[in-house]
Amino acid sequence: MSVFAVCGDVLRPKSLAGVFSAAPSVAIATLSLTVMGQGNDYGALEGRSMIAGAAAFLLYAMCAHWLLMSYRLSARIVTTALLPVWVALAFALWRVFLR
Amino acid sequence: MRPQIDLKTLELTKWHEYLIRFVFGGCVTVLAGLVAREFGPVVGGLFLAFPAIFPASATLIEKHETEKCGTESYRREVGKIKAGFDAEGAALGSVGLAVFGWMVWKFLPEYSTGAVFASAFIAWLIVATALWGVRVALHRPEH
Numbered sequence: 001m002s003v004f005a006v007c008g009d010v011l012r013p014k015s016l017a018g019v020f021s022a023a024p025s026v027a028i029a030t031l032s033l034t035v036m037g038q039g040n041d042y043g044a045l046e047g048r049s050m051i052a053g054a055a056a057f058l059l060y061a062m063c064a065h066w067l068l069m070s071y072r073l074s075a076r077i078v079t080t081a082l083l084p085v086w087v088a089l090a091f092a093l094w095r096v097f098l099r
Numbered sequence: 100m101r102p103q104i105d106l107k108t109l110e111l112t113k114w115h116e117y118l119i120r121f122v123f124g125g126c127v128t129v130l131a132g133l134v135a136r137e138f139g140p141v142v143g144g145l146f147l148a149f150p151a152i153f154p155a156s157a158t159l160i161e162k163h164e165t166e167k168c169g170t171e172s173y174r175r176e177v178g179k180i181k182a183g184f185d186a187e188g189a190a191l192g193s194v195g196l197a198v199f200g201w202m203v204w205k206f207l208p209e210y211s212t213g214a215v216f217a218s219a220f221i222a223w224l225i226v227a228t229a230l231w232g233v234r235v236a237l238h239r240p241e242h
Contacts, residue, residue, distance in 0.1 A: 001124035018188020021153035047203025049144025054197035061190035068183035075182035079154035
């Protein structure tokens, strides 16, 4: 997590640094623990759901980009206020495609 | 536009700002595990793509730009624009995250964990940076 954060800090331009803001750090940490405890098939199911989570992340980041560039709102407010949007989108995709 | 490494940025970042990101990422990892335990891997897997790094990164970019020289209103404006570009990059990285998840889904049941994670990580990096290259070729310049 910290390594990806440092990569994002030192890289320029910031659009490239932003790529590291969507690094699979949580996925690697969580899946490593999951696979050790529950096995590979369990981890594979989580990987399938991760695709829906990533689609929600895509929409979340696009909304953040639009709000920051068009309305010049505070980054802290935009990124925090949109987190419930990520949750709603992820669960909507789960309900439609994965349930 | 060529990628560059600016180590001076590290001087602007305080140790507690890394600690906050580390703790927040750890909390999301624990949350993903707890959700999976309570509701199963299909729901828990959604949280593997939770935006754990992006909110803090975008906030720090805006803060660091605001601390640089220039008039206050100009610096604030630049900070928000740079945070906006960071969000654009995160959107590209999220496509790579989907590829990472797809590779884990398809290959983890048959191949070794280490090989699948390493391949999926490389795929994430290639897809995300390739999309960034396309974006640079097609899009507006970034200063």
